[in-house]
Structures are given as structure tokens and as C-alpha cells.
Amino acid sequence: MTSAHPVPFLRGHGTENDFVILPDPEGTLRLSPEAVARLCDRHAGVGADGLLRVVRSARHPEGRSMAAEAEWFMDYRNSDGSVAEMCGNGVRVFARYLERAGLVKPGELTVATRAGLRRVRLAGERAATGSDTSDGPAGGIGGEITVAMGRADLPAGEVTVTVGERHWPARRVSMGNPHAVAFVEDLAHAGRLLDAPSVAPAAAYPDGANVEFVVDRGPRHVAFRVHERGSGETRSCGTGACAVMVAAARRDGADPVVDGVPVTYTVDVLGGRLLITEDTDGRIEMTGPAVIVAEGVLDPAALPLTVD
Numbered sequence: 001m002t003s004a005h006p007v008p009f010l011r012g013h014g015t016e017n018d019f020v021i022l023p024d025p026e027g028t029l030r031l032s033p034e035a036v037a038r039l040c041d042r043h044a045g046v047g048a049d050g051l052l053r054v055v056r057s058a059r060h061p062e063g064r065s066m067a068a069e070a071e072w073f074m075d076y077r078n079s080d081g082s083v084a085e086m087c088g089n090g091v092r093v094f095a096r097y098l099e100r101a102g103l104v105k106p107g108e109l110t111v112a113t114r115a116g117l118r119r120v121r122l123a124g125e126r127a128a129t130g131s132d133t134s135d136g137p138a139g140g141i142g143g144e145i146t147v148a149m150g151r152a153d154l155p156a157g158e159v160t161v162t163v164g165e166r167h168w169p170a171r172r173v174s175m176g177n178p179h180a181v182a183f184v185e186d187l188a189h190a191g192r193l194l195d196a197p198s199v200a201p202a203a204a205y206p207d208g209a210n211v212e213f214v215v216d217r218g219p220r221h222v223a224f225r226v227h228e229r230g231s232g233e234t235r236s237c238g239t240g241a242c243a244v245m246v247a248a249a250r251r252d253g254a255d256p257v258v259d260g261v262p263v264t265y266t267v268d269v270l271g272g273r274l275l276i277t278e279d280t281d282g283r284i285e286m287t288g289p290a291v292i293v294a295e296g297v298l299d300p301a302a303l304p305l306t307v308d
């Protein structure tokens, strides 16, 4: 049945990777790909790179098995309505929403995602942390959030990324979702990225790929642009930043597991800055901002949603 009542929503972003947030604690909303695409439409909907449905793990078929460890499941969707395993910027914004709504206390929490459990640390105010990892004016509202992103998987073998007439070798990296990381000489070389870059062999990415174009900015400091599977070019990608960091570290001859020394990279995106650290167990942490910018209600006449 279509909801007769206005459905509450919020909007937020992490380094300008923006999201519609739909609180749905009991999991009563039925979100078709078409409904998600409409909500994320920047002309006819609310507009965002993706959608974060906030649902109790116990009330979601993919979250149920994690309910004992994590009360909340992040049901992430890309702006075309497709489902993705993980969203790094999204999980920070998701945690910020939970804190703001009083659903968790500031401090530490665990979020269930399709890629598994992710431990999140909500730091105090930016002034208290003394760190400044954002370039944006509103980037630090509420302080930085650190997420334990798990380990990267780097399958052997190079792939080739193509945009128009240009080709680059790229590194395959999985952060729970698939990435192809290409080092380029100039970020402008990737062009406008209106269409998805092609990646060959296609068999390396049976479910599609997020493609990152990376340049060096200085020692352990890189910048990248990204074309996201299911969302197009975005201003940031958290899982992409982790994939880029690991690919850059290996290229630079650093492997914390082998060397016994953790490594941190500063990773710039169009929408700000993320700090990514790999520890001596190969575990990756991402630190960056997350901001809620607005809240309101969906008009059921314009944006109808199906509810149970």
C-alpha cells in the first residue's frame, strides 16, 4: 500500500558525497529501485548520490544475522536504485544520524552493512580532536568520525581502464565493494566522466566497478576522482579512498603487514579530505567528516513510497 502519510527524511553528506537518509526503524518501507532512483533524482526528487535506509538489523533480512552485534543496519542504495555492499562516506553519515536522533550515545558503535560489521568511533567536536581533515566550510560540523573499514583484498593481475581514447593500467581492490584504481598524470585526463569508464577484462568485475583516477600530491598524499558504479561521478567515495590508499602504498613499496609499521595517507577528493591508515594487521581505518544538512518530509503525492 502507498503511504498516506508524509515520510520523514534527512539529507547529509560526507566530503560532499551526499545522501538521502530514510529512517525506517521497523523496516516497513518497500523501496523499489525506481522509488530510490526517483528520491535521488536531482531534478524530480530530493537529490543525492545514494540513499541510506536506517533500519533495525533484526528487521532486515540481510541484517538479522548481525543483530546481536549491531542494532542498526545500513541499507545503502546507489542513485540508480541498485544495491551496493558498502559505502564508506555513507557509514559515517549513518552514524552521525544515529547520534543526532539520540539512537546511539557519542562514542563507539557497530553498524551492520552488507559487507559485514563496521566499528565506528564518533569523536567529540573537531576542536577537541585537534584534527582538521576537511577543506569544506561545513565539513567539520559534529567532529570527525573514524570507521574500521576492514581489510582490502587485492587480487593479482592488472586490469585496463578506458575513457574515450585513453587507457590506463589499474589495480583491482575490493573493500567489500569492487574498485579499479588507475594512477594518472592529471585528474583532468579522465575528462567529464559522463559515462562509466570501461574496465577490461570485464570478467574481473562481474558486478561492475567503481573506478578511481589518482594523482600524487606529495609524500603519502594523493588525490582522486571517482566514477561510482550506480551513481556516476561523485565528489568523494570513502571505500574508494581506502582502495586508493592501499594501491598507492603498494606502489610506493609500503606494506604494513610485511614492514610492521602502520601507514597513513592523506587522500583528497573533490569534496574534501580523508585520512586513511592501514595497520600492521592490514586493517584499514578511515577518518573524515559527516554532516546532516536538512530534514523534512516527503510529499506522498509527489514521491509515493510503498509501506507494509
Ligand SMILES: N[C@@H](CCC[C@H](N)C(=O)O)C(=O)O
Residues within 6 Å of the ligand: 017, 050, 078, 083, 084, 085, 086, 087, 088, 089, 090, 177, 178, 210, 228, 229, 230, 231, 234, 236, 237, 238, 239, 240
Ligand atoms: N560512495 C560510497 C560507495 C557507494 C557504493 C558504490 N557506488 C558501489 O556500487 O559499490 C563510498 O563512500 O564508499
